[in-house]
Amino acid sequence: MRLTEHSTLQPGSRPIASAYGRAHPDRRGFALVTVIWGLGLLTLLGTAVIVGARYRAKTAMTDGIVASTAAAAESAVNLAIAIILDPTSGASFPLRCRMPQGELLDIAVEEEIGKVDLNAASSSTLERFFVGLTRDKALGSRIAQNVVGFRKPPQAANAKNPAKSSGFSTVMELDQIENVSPSIFRAAARYTTVLSGREQPAPEAATAALRSLMNFDSGRPERRRPTLPGSLTIRADVSAPDGSRYIREALVSLGAASGQLYVVREWRRGDIVGEPVKRSNGETLQACFKL
Numbered sequence: 001m002r003l004t005e006h007s008t009l010q011p012g013s014r015p016i017a018s019a020y021g022r023a024h025p026d027r028r029g030f031a032l033v034t035v036i037w038g039l040g041l042l043t044l045l046g047t048a049v050i051v052g053a054r055y056r057a058k059t060a061m062t063d064g065i066v067a068s069t070a071a072a073a074e075s076a077v078n079l080a081i082a083i084i085l086d087p088t089s090g091a092s093f094p095l096r097c098r099m100p101q102g103e104l105l106d107i108a109v110e111e112e113i114g115k116v117d118l119n120a121a122s123s124s125t126l127e128r129f130f131v132g133l134t135r136d137k138a139l140g141s142r143i144a145q146n147v148v149g150f151r152k153p154p155q156a157a158n159a160k161n162p163a164k165s166s167g168f169s170t171v172m173e174l175d176q177i178e179n180v181s182p183s184i185f186r187a188a189a190r191y192t193t194v195l196s197g198r199e200q201p202a203p204e205a206a207t208a209a210l211r212s213l214m215n216f217d218s219g220r221p222e223r224r225r226p227t228l229p230g231s232l233t234i235r236a237d238v239s240a241p242d243g244s245r246y247i248r249e250a251l252v253s254l255g256a257a258s259g260q261l262y263v264v265r266e267w268r269r270g271d272i273v274g275e276p277v278k279r280s281n282g283e284t285l286q287a288c289f290k291l
Contacts, residue, residue: 068101068240069103069238069240069244069245069246070246070248072099072101072103072105072238072240072246073236073237073238073246073247073248074236074248075099076099076105076107076236076238076248076288077107077234077236077248077249077250077252079107079288079289080093080095080107080109080234080236081234081252081254081262083095084109084225084226084228084232084254085254085261085262092225093107093108093109093225094106094107094108094109095107096285097285097286097287097288098285098286098287098288099238099287099288100287100288101241102240102241103238103239103240103241104238104239104285105236105237105238105239105288106236106237107234107235107236107237108234108235108237109226109232109233109234109235110207110232110233110235111202111205111226111227111230111231111232112193112195112196112230112231112232112233112251113196113198113201113202113205113227113230113231114196114201114202114203114204114205114206114207114210115191115192115193115196115201115206115210116129116191116192116193116200116201116210117192117193117194117195117196117197117198117199117201118147118151118167118168118171118174118192118193118194119151119167119168119194119197120196120197120198120199121198121199121200122199122200123144123145123148125199125200125201126143126144126147126148127140127141127144128214128215129144129188129191129213129214130143130144130147130188131144132213132214132215133184133187133188133191133213134184139179142178142179143177143178143179143180143184146177146178146179146180147174147177150167150168150173150176150177151166151167151168152166167194168194169194170194170266171188171189171192171193171194172189172266174188174189174192190209191207191209191210191213193231195231195251195253196231201214201216203216203217205227226254228254228255229253229254229255230253230254230255231251231252231253231254231265232251232252232254233249233250233251233252234249234250234252235247235248235249235270236248236249236270237270247269247270248267248268248269248270249267249268249269249270250264250266250267250268251264251265251266251268252264252265253265
């Protein structure tokens with residue numbers, strides 16, 4: 001006799017699946033997708049944190065190098081002032097030396113009497129300068145005329161039309177002159193002044209570039225110490241060991257009428273006008289100063 005298994009299900013009912021068997025497979029798939037997405041999100045967030053930390057560290061290091069190089073440039077300007085004021089110093093300019101942290105330094109000194117005075121230069125001197133600078137006779141002549149017009153004595157002031165100051169108080173005002181583009185301004189600022197009081201630059205104090213520009217002569221000016229008292233621009237060009245470069249300029253009056261040894265009239269961020277001086281691997285520069 002075969003025994004038969006009797007079902008306990010009531011008529012019309014469905015069989016119960018085994019616990020945690022094949023019931024609700026869509027829920028298990030959703031849970032798996034959720035876990036995978038969560039792991040991916042955590043990985044993405046972790047990567048973002050690591051990259052952000054590296055970027056902040058790199059930025060902080062770069063900012064530190066720039067600040068260090070800028071400080072070295074300002075120290076170089078003060079060093080140049082000390083050398084100029086020391087009558088026993090045998091140093092002359094341009095001066096190349098090495099700073100304590102390894103920065104390579106080039107210091108140039110330009111006397112203001114060797115530049116074109118925007119307030120005192122004659123019309124012919126201004127025209128000669130701007131024509132040579134722009135290589136355009138018509139444009140250079142217009143700029144020279146505009147400079148002369150800018151420095152004319154002010155009109156009588158009234159309540160509605162107050163008079164402007166007469167002339168230039170700084171070469172930075174040259175960018176207010178009509179027809180002076182940003183590129184012309186940057187080029188002209190290196191060769192102009194408001195402090196010499198001369199109708200034309202002193203050839204013996206002018207740079208070789210300005211002498212060539214104005215056709216004074218083709219010779220190269222001799223190395224010389226600045227004439228005191230007087231005003232000059234000190235340019236410090238610093239190259240850091242990592243290759244970064246910072247240029248600082250200072251307009252300084254020495255033996256000023258105020259009785260002080262010197263007065264710094266302006267600090268400027270200098271433009272890069274060429275590649276830094278290349279040095280051979282075997283070249284050894286002397287220290288700028290000893291600690």
